Amino acid sequence: MTTNNNVSSVGLFQRFYDIPLVAQILIGIILGSVIAIVSPQTATSVGLLGALFVGALKAVAPILVFVLVAASIASHSATQKTHIKPIIGMYVFATFASALTAVMFSFAMPTTLILVDAAQGSNPPQGIVEVLNTLLFKVVDNPINALSTGNYIGILAWAIGLGLALKSSSDSTKAVFNDVADGVSSIVKFVIRLAPFGIFGLVASTIAATGFSALLGYSQLLLVLLSAMVFVALVVNPALVFYKTRQNPYPLVFQCLRESGITAFFTRSSAANIPVNMDLCRRLDLDEDTYSVSIPLGATINMSGAAITITVLTLAAVHTLGIEVDFATAVLLSVVAAVSACGASGVAGGSLLLIPLACSLFGIADEVAMQVVAVGFIIGVIQDSAETALNSSTDVVFTTACCRADAK
Template identity: 70%
Template sequence: MKQQSSFLARLANGSLVLQILFGIIAGISLASFSAEAAKQVAFLGSLFVGALKAIAPILVFILVASSIANQKKNTQTNMRPIVVLYLLGTFAAALIAVIISMMFPTNLVLVAGVDGSTPPQGIGEVINTLIFKVVDNPVNALMTGNYIGILTWGVGLGLALHHASDSTKQVFADVSHGISKMVHFVIRLAPIGIFGLVAATFAETGFSALAGYAQLLAVLLGAMAILALIINPLIVYVKIRRNPYPLVLRCLRESGMTAFFTRSSAANIPVNMALCEKMNLHKDTYSVSIPLGATINMGGAAITITVLTLAAAHTLGIQVDLLTALLLSVVAAISACGASGVAGGSLLLIPLACSLFGISNDVAMQVVAVGFIIGVIQDAAETALNSSTDVIFTAAACEAAENKAKLG
């Protein structure tokens, strides 16, 4: 009995990354051996993603309210430099996508449109949607995973409780600690959940439908790789003045890998929170910056919007000059920041960018359909990049603040 409990303890405390890798290999093996058997374990992935999505809204709300309520006077949260890094990273992503798209122009085989999908008619509509999410009913915000609304109410409640009694603040701190414990338990189930997700994905698609879009995928993934492994490390180096790769690679490994398979920034918020805690980052900072990053730090989305828009322009023989490309970068960056406020995320913002080149909505929606075909890879890589970057920039800002305090 003791040997069994000792084995379970070692399993629970073992390397989560290695366990996830084992789950990936097991999922691919099962799908290769029996597609039907792989489909039967799909519920494991759905349960895991569902559990993360269920706990993420209440985690963010309580953690933000508790952190602000218990915040000591004159405490620096470093939010301004983090927001600057988020916006700079997103704009850099759009510029990289423009450069790579022009170096390797792609022709699309346009397919049928997307039924029942209504893209926004302009930047104004995207911003308008986000503004109304700020004043959403708090219960509805928690139920629908509206993180803009959750952040707003969490900050408001935290400020209101800042002058409450110590016992009231302690209640919120204890509840926050309890929910964090629940999050750790859910995250330990990641290998099982990812096993189900990988098995189901390989069994249902086999990635055969992606072969015809190899060049488009190569441009997308190439731009994302350059952002993740060159541009983001460069931004971090300027901020912290040391080798950025240990931080970048750790975040890609421990945050990006989970996000790649869950394909949900919201589901990865608890994972990022736990990683920030493990890295001993400032709780008052990451409790706000991580859910905010899941909303506005959208470098992967900016790349998707830009690459697919320029592919559509090239397919139709539209010449794109430098000024128009720069304008597209700005539009893509702004649109990407509002992607979470639009059903369908980054893909349904493509028609908005296409309108810069006079591309009709019907053609643009066919481009969106291409995006859905390659979505198995595109959305996974986009989410991994977006989510891991949230932790990278938060950690960089925290370290820069600590270095400044030591020198000061």
Template identity: 60%
Template sequence: MKNLLNKWNQLSIVKRIIVGLIVGIILAVAIPETAQPVVILGSLFVGALKGIAPILVFFLVMSAISQHKSGHETNMKSIVVLYLFGTFMAGLTAVIASFVFPVTLTLTAGAGAGDITPPGGVSEVLQTLLMNVVDNPIKALFNANYIGILAWALVLGLALRNAAESTKTLISNFSDAVSQMVRWVINFAPLGIMGLVFEAIATNGIGTLLSYGHLLAVLLGSMFFMALVVNPMIVFMYIRKNPYPLVLRCIRESGITAFFTRSSAANIPVNMSLCEKLGLDKDTYSVSIPLGATINMGGAAVTISILTLAAVNTLGIQVDIGTALILSILSAVCACGASGVAGGSLLLIPLACSLFGIPNDIAMKVVGVGFIVGVLQDSCETALNSSTDVLFTATAEFAKWRKEGKEINIDEKVA
């Protein structure tokens, strides 16, 4: 038994996750009733990740800022530019896909939308985002408000830059201890993924999704095109090397867990661990990864654009190129503010629909369709969003090395 456990631990985390994935599928298909207790494994795994992530971000950012050495440059400017450009390109890709493969919907009552109220305009979304910055720090930690956590950790880190070395060492030790706790949690990923995939297949199935096959094909096709074509092109422009080893590792080690947890927040510890394996600058990724979980929302931009244009096509509204371009920009802005809105990207669809004068009651029916296909849409959206956080952070770092004349062996880095 001990030898078997040692061999299991010697496997890479990705191989162990694949084993958990396969076992979860087999249990869901063969004995869904008998194996029902394994669902708790998925809930425990996601709960542990969500529980530790806010504390991890707070201590990592505070430690990095307080101990930042003068003259040591980070790549935050380049990373933010990549985040915003990538989100815009996602919105544009979705708009083009909607023109090439137009989708129409059969609108019924807004199933799943309930009595929720979407934001009234872009200003309301941005105001919510700004108010999250000045949220009570304890409340921000309790509610996993990462914009607020980032802001207060930055301010506290700056205030501690002139503190005694013993104080900085204590903060650094706390940061290292929380990072170790995260590694312990991630080691349980295979069991967590097994429980999550079992629940997804046993509970939801795919029957209800078949009638929305065309919509799902355009949605998921656009996300895969972003992940496997557009993002690699962006990476290549920066590093001038074959981007696919890096792209595929980010999808494999970050995207897979994000797909099943369906939470960018829960995937922050996974992304931090991957950045460490890639040898990236801790001062940079300790800030860029939680920031990416709030503003790097390419998948959300895809969802907003495609479902909005599906509503437009359903109502027979003509759209010119200029308006389509404005929609790409609007969907990118809305996606960046999605973390400040309950319901995420789906609840920002009525805001985008208002660009075409579509009434709110019809827009909410489109949101209802979004909830129906959300089993796959939200999973793929989160996988794209979260894996791209690491991808763009690594891209900025490797681009810096290239400018400094350092040799970049991408294959060796991602091996």
């Protein structure tokens, strides 16, 4: 009887494992929503699964990025071709184009705010010089501190430096680094397979704790934000991919939204979603020398969703105060939003503290700007999730487009 039970359990596990990961995640979303509605107390308890999943991703992502980038550069030979430059170009242009898109939607649907108490415990940057200064100091951060705090700019800098230093090392040393990278990748694959359980806990606890009542008062603001993000995801990005590949971009765009965007939506962290994107790039059969650098780099500088958030909330404050904005100022705001977005941290709500910087263009006091930040935290349940889904899925879209274009 015991043997039969064991065989039955193994068969059940295998059937579950054979279900596509996206389908498993959708099942987790549905079950989490049901439990949140039926038993909020139970939903709060199962939120531990979500916290553990996000914690595991955040724990493994810095190590993965470091060893993959270092191993990739160390093993790279002069005859191998990577596609980093065009990918960076697409990252930068798409972030600026997203800010312009946000300006367009903000003027088409002007939004005013009922300002609430200012956000507590926030420390926004005071100017663009401070943002750039912070970025520079992140580059020279202590490597141990960079790994422990998830400073991906510092991690990339040390990984690139170590990889270049090891290019002249022996083949056996390079093999050790490649083996370590493979070992960490195996751990990542295991963590990714736990995504349905983690997202089940995240959905259940989030809906049980916040519901949607707090969001109803800001429905128009959310509409502007989400409309701009959807337009970028389904119009701007596909147009850039078509320009690059001269192929129908939508199969790739939809696959990336489905397999990267869904997990990013619930983890709300571009950094935590790096392992998911790495795995997707591997399954898309992309050049590992390219995506091992472009994906973590994208989590740092490819911030279309953040640029939209900064622009829309800033212009909402502008409309609330009755400030006139001409075209030149709107373009300048787009530039500032794009540059600022590159300095947003890869964690939940990272773009919101950059809003006061953009507000300063219009002479808006910090006290008012911080109230706008507080509004951002109120709608963050949806805003930050959608922002991260756009940011993270686009990393794979542009990496794939450049790899395929150069492969022709």
